[in-house]
Amino acid sequence: MMTLDEFVALSSALTGYPASTLLPARDTQKVAAALYAELSLSTNNIPAAQLDQLTQVWNSISGTPPPQLEAAVNTNIIQNLAITRLAQNIIYLWYFGIWYDLTKNPNSFLPLKNIDHVVSPLAYTNGLVWGEMGAHPMGFSVGEFGYWANVPTLPVIS
Amino acid sequence: MDSSTKQYDVVIVGGGWAGSALAYKLASANKKVLVLEAGIAIDGLITNPDENQLVTGNRAEFMNDFFMAMAKTPESPYVQNYNAPRPSVLDIQPVPPFKLTQPPPPDQADLPHLPEPAPPPAPINCTDVKASIDNGYFIQRGPIPFGSTYERRGGGTSWHWLGTSLRMLPNDFKLKTLYNQAVDWPLTYEDLSDYYDQAEFEIGVSADVNEQTIHGITFSEGYVYPMAKIPPTILDNTIQAGVGSLTFDGSSLNVTGTPAGRNGVPNQLKDGSFYDNGRRQCQGNTNCTPICPIQAKYDATVTMGKALMTGNVDIIYQAVATNVLLDKNTPVNPEVVGIEYKTYETTGGPCTGTFIATGTKYIIAAHAIEAAKLLLMSNTQIPAGVANHSGQVGKNLMDHPMYLGWGLMPEPVYPFRGPLSTSGIEGPRDGAFRSTRASFRIEIGNEGWNWPGGAPYAQVIDMVSPMPPDGSGTPTAGIFGSALRKAIQSTFTRQFRIGFLIEQLPDDNCYIVPSKTCFDNLGVPRPEIYYQFDDYTMEGFKAAAAATDFIFNTMNVENNTGIPVGSGGAFVYQGVTYYPQGAGHVMGTHRMGFTRDDSVTDANMKSWEHDNLYIVGCGSMPTTATSNPTLTMMALAFKAADAILASF
Numbered sequence: 116m117m118t119l120d121e122f123v124a125l126s127s128a129l130t131g132y133p134a135s136t137l138l139p140a141r142d143t144q145k146v147a148a149a150l151y152a153e154l155s156l157s158t159n160n161i162p163a164a165q166l167d168q169l170t171q172v173w174n175s176i177s178g179t180p181p182p183q184l185e186a187a188v189n190t191n192i193i194q195n196l197a198i199t200r201l202a203q204n205i206i207y208l209w210y211f212g213i214w215y216d217l218t219k220n221p222n223s224f225l226p227l228k229n230i231d232h233v234v235s236p237l238a239y240t241n242g243l244v245w246g247e248m249g250a251h252p253m254g255f256s257v258g259e260f261g262y263w264a265n266v267p268t269l270p271v272i273s
Numbered sequence: 274m275d276s277s278t279k280q281y282d283v284v285i286v287g288g289g290w291a292g293s294a295l296a297y298k299l300a301s302a303n304k305k306v307l308v309l310e311a312g313i314a315i316d317g318l319i320t321n322p323d324e325n326q327l328v329t330g331n332r333a334e335f336m337n338d339f340f341m342a343m344a345k346t347p348e349s350p351y352v353q354n355y356n357a358p359r360p361s362v363l364d365i366q367p368v369p370p371f372k373l374t375q376p377p378p379p380d381q382a383d384l385p386h387l388p389e390p391a392p393p394p395a396p397i398n399c400t401d402v403k404a405s406i407d408n409g410y411f412i413q414r415g416p417i418p419f420g421s422t423y424e425r426r427g428g429g430t431s432w433h434w435l436g437t438s439l440r441m442l443p444n445d446f447k448l449k450t451l452y453n454q455a456v457d458w459p460l461t462y463e464d465l466s467d468y469y470d471q472a473e474f475e476i477g478v479s480a481d482v483n484e485q486t487i488h489g490i491t492f493s494e495g496y497v498y499p500m501a502k503i504p505p506t507i508l509d510n511t512i513q514a515g516v517g518s519l520t521f522d523g524s525s526l527n528v529t530g531t532p533a534g535r536n537g538v539p540n541q542l543k544d545g546s547f548y549d550n551g552r553r554q555c556q557g558n559t560n561c562t563p564i565c566p567i568q569a570k571y572d573a574t575v576t577m578g579k580a581l582m583t584g585n586v587d588i589i590y591q592a593v594a595t596n597v598l599l600d601k602n603t604p605v606n607p608e609v610v611g612i613e614y615k616t617y618e619t620t621g622g623p624c625t626g627t628f629i630a631t632g633t634k635y636i637i638a639a640h641a642i643e644a645a646k647l648l649l650m651s652n653t654q655i656p657a658g659v660a661n662h663s664g665q666v667g668k669n670l671m672d673h674p675m676y677l678g679w680g681l682m683p684e685p686v687y688p689f690r691g692p693l694s695t696s697g698i699e700g701p702r703d704g705a706f707r708s709t710r711a712s713f714r715i716e717i718g719n720e721g722w723n724w725p726g727g728a729p730y731a732q733v734i735d736m737v738s739p740m741p742p743d744g745s746g747t748p749t750a751g752i753f754g755s756a757l758r759k760a761i762q763s764t765f766t767r768q769f770r771i772g773f774l775i776e777q778l779p780d781d782n783c784y785i786v787p788s789k790t791c792f793d794n795l796g797v798p799r800p801e802i803y804y805q806f807d808d809y810t811m812e813g814f815k816a817a818a819a820a821t822d823f824i825f826n827t828m829n830v831e832n833n834t835g836i837p838v839g840s841g842g843a844f845v846y847q848g849v850t851y852y853p854q855g856a857g858h859v860m861g862t863h864r865m866g867f868t869r870d871d872s873v874t875d876a877n878m879k880s881w882e883h884d885n886l887y888i889v890g891c892g893s894m895p896t897t898a899t900s901n902p903t904l905t906m907m908a909l910a911f912k913a914a915d916a917i918l919a920s921f
Contacts, residue, residue: 128753128754129753129754130753130754130757130758131753131754131755131756131757131758132758185753185754185755185756188753188754189753193750193751193753194750196749196750199749199750200738200748202753203737203738203748203751203753206737206753206757207733207734207737210733211729211730211733213343213730220738220740220746220747220748221734221738221748222730222731222734222735222738222740223746231343232341232343233340233341233342233343235341236336236337236340236341239340239341240340244729244733244761244765245689245729247758247761247762247765248687248688248689248729248761248762248765248766249687249690249762249766250559250687250688250689250690250765251558251559251689251690253345253558253559253560253689253720253723254336254339254340254558254559254560254564254566255340255558255566256556256557256558256559257556258556258557258690259556260537260538260554260555260556260557261504261557262557262690262691263504263506263507263557263687263690263691263692263695263719264504264505264506264507264691266507266685266687267687267690269762269766270758272755272758272759272762273755
């Protein structure tokens with residue numbers, strides 16, 4: 116089983132966001148914990164061997180120096196078809212707050228009855244995709260009246 | 274309180290937009306009003322202390338359901354109610370291509386208002402009522418599925434209206450006279466002008482008078498909108514800079530602010546006071562549809578709240594009108610003597626009673642489809658149904674079928690910020706071309722490809738889990754980390770879409786009837802819908818596609834227009850396939866007109882046959898024009914209220 120610390124470190128490599136952003140020291144939103152809990156949710160039907168393999172592979176490369184880390188993740192996880200789909204789901208957890216059924220194309224919304232689900236309202240409103248484009252989650256703005264007339268500042272990609 | 278035995282001045286069926294406006298205006302003139310609302314309560318707005326009524330529906334709960342919804346559809350915040358069901362996007366699925374030349378189905382041959390010939394019934398299994406409604410409330414007969422939805426609850430569809438509050442153009446009222454198309458309205462722009470003022474005040478519309486003075490629209494001396502126009506987005510300004518000075522097919526492409534029923538900066542009104550409706554300024558949640566989280570956008574619960582504050586209004590929720598009862602002692606043109614309604618305690622539970630509400634005057638304000646359904650269901654005394662001498666009840670079902678164009682701007686325009694739409698292109702709403710093709714307005718969308726393309730989800734998934742070209746359907750390796758972040762920044766910031774609201778003419782082949790085979794959980798017939806487009810509208814689609822190409826080519830847009838996600842219907846016109854979208858603008862099913870033979874009501878929305886019956890809503894509109902119809906509907910409701918008050 117993957118630990119929370121392993122999950123956050125792997126998530127950082129997969130999302131491109133610092134671990135301190137994903138799991139802040141003063142964690143008011145508890146998003147990391149909620150997303151991590153998805154890995155042990157039985158109804159998600161995650162093959163145990165796949166999760167173990169992803170954990171082992173990550174631990175074998177997690178010490179890679181930062182300049183080479185993305186290349187190592189690409190070679191060992193993203194291009195590894197045995198575990199890439201699970202890794203992709205971790206990206207979706209952070210960018211959307213959504214868990215997609217591992218057995219189907221996540222872009223296929225049919226059949227309507229499947230286990231795709233939003234993790235929680237906070238997981239949705241903390242989704243990374245919105246801030247990445249200089250916006251806010253639809254239905255969750257913290258802007259002032261008229262903010263939309265001004266050019267936003269996009270987050271810096273390290 | 275036993276409302277069923279209390280005598281009211283006016284009984285209103287429907288606690289949505291028109292019903293709330295009528296209740297408020299009539300109650301303000303000291304009339305005793307009863308409102309029957311089929312759906313569940315508006316949070317905090319209850320007069321009938323019936324402990325069996327579900328008290329649900331506060332905005333925070335709706336927001337929670339919206340956040341948790343996988344498909345963030347217009348319906349996603351609002352729970353389905355099997356005792357007063359409403360359509361959803363699930364209703365908009367392809368319909369088998371019926372031929373309109375076959376004989377009418379046996380189960381409907383006895384309905385006198387059906388056009389000849391009618392399509393055959395499709396095998397739809399409604400035996401399991403709830404499962405059947407879960408697959409869609411409408412019985413879609415096509416050939417094109419009707420693409421618009423509505424809500425049945427206190428406040429009605431105003432919960433998820435966009436907020437657009439455009440006036441109709443003076444020429445829109447004279448389509449027959451000016452362009453030899455369809456029919457004229459039995460009233461003019463000048464007849465409605467004061468009522469537009471009233472509606473704009475009640476809603477709290479933000480707009481600029483100078484900018485709205487187009488196509489012959491006039492305002493009274495010194496008129497100002499309640500609030501200043503909502504600031505345009507970066508996208509609005511980009512399109513204005515790109516094509517605002519150009520024309521398409523003789524129509525100006527100038528971009529103007531769209532009058533909006535959302536709070537901005539208050540104006541000083543004619544009387545010197547500053548407008549104040551007590552609600553917050555728009556925070557740009559980009560979520561007007563399906564729900565404004567902070568009620569900066571007006572909805573009808575505001576006006577119903579004021580109506581209840583008069584002390585003259587009772588409202589009964591979970592009261593589904595099923596029969597408009599006529600005076601049996603008057604064989605010709607009987608008056609209405611009561612509204613029969615059924616009650617229930619839970620959204621899936623059984624009927625708990627049948628009652629009759631009585632008053633002096635009656636108003637059906639139950640949404641274009643539900644109102645027509647109720648009138649046609651009320652056929653115990655007159656087989657054709659109530660108010661249906663003309664045979665026009667349920668006919669002329671119309672929408673603003675929409676054409677969507679979408680692409681990537683060369684430079685960032687930063688979508689997903691601000692209200693869903695702040696500006697539009699209004700030039701193509703009128704012109705000599707209306708003698709041969711539909712007019713349209715162009716709505717500029719601030720939500721990227723959210724509507725047509727399922728953004729941001731679908732495109733991020735394409736980046737992270739791309740499908741291999743071999744068609745295996747198994748996702749392969751994609752991008753992640755910093756490359757993913759860069760890709761999101763460089764593409765999503767350039768996404769945009771435009772939507773064309775296309776005029777549709779009244780047509781006997783577009784109609785709604787109560788199903789004889791499919792019922793809701795109370796045993797009330799579900800709406801069976803027949804729908805198609807004529808050449809006039811399809812020519813409008815062709816022009817919309819050409820206008821999209823013109824605008825996109827001029828602005829060096831990467832054109833990604835294709836099949837919108839979740840499209841249910843398609844049609845082929847001159848070899849080109851189009852994918853129309855519903856606008857949610859359901860009109861025409863109880864139209865007003867000049868004579869009792871070709872319309873359901875007069876210009877005051879009074880039934881031609883039943884002297885104490887009024888039928889009010891978007892269904893009253895004889896033609897669609899191109900303006901989002903809500904503001905005009907509210908103006909019509911205020912006009913009807915004046916006529917009703919004068920009739921006492």
